[in-house]
Amino acid sequence: MNDETFKALADPTRRRIMRLLGDREMTAGEIASQFDISAPSMSHHFGVLKSAGLINGRKEGQQIYYSLDTTVVQDLMAVLMDLLGRGKSEENP
Amino acid sequence: MNDETFKALADPTRRRIMRLLGDREMTAGEIASQFDISAPSMSHHFGVLKSAGLINGRKEGQQIYYSLDTTVVQDLMAVLMDLLGRGKSEENP
DNA sequence: CGCATAATTAGACAGTTGGCTAATTACTCA
């Protein structure tokens, strides 16, 4: 849950990748086939997401299976809840 | 809850502004005094946050009071919860 | 081995972003 996490989430393509992985794990190629973006560009996005801890990669044969890493998403939720929770003592006792 | 929201959250200065406003509303100058950044640059950040719907500005005299707009933060939480909730039927019945 | 396939790394390039200074707007008050 650092700057890298938010930067990673800032790109719509990467968020769409995460939504896809919310359903099930997928190979890099399988994911890439859903986008009109070159494979190297997709690979770059995978790298950003992985380095931010938002997805995990598992190599199997010549393919890489990516899956969502929910721990960072949970941390992010905690941060947001803290933001919502503070400074409300008067209105919401 | 669109691309603009995530872009706005991608900058650490803007997130720090939001944390400050989580405690209480503050004037632009009051916020700016906490940063080692020029007033125009801070004003730019306020503009980004406001246009993303993350903060609200209320003019009073020559000052502008900014406050957190929690509705977008709540929407963001819903998106994240959806991300966490999907595709888990086997593991978490 | 040698060729095909999956994916990545390398390097280049246009567009975006975040910072600055200078100028402008809006308001207060003597």
Added chain:
DNA sequence: TGAGTAATTAGCCAACTGTCTAATTATGCG
């Protein structure tokens, strides 16, 4: 009205980002 203060807008620039093509790595298979 005019000086002073709060904040913004305008315009510029270096750094970063997302995209591409070309090249490379790693695995599978006849």
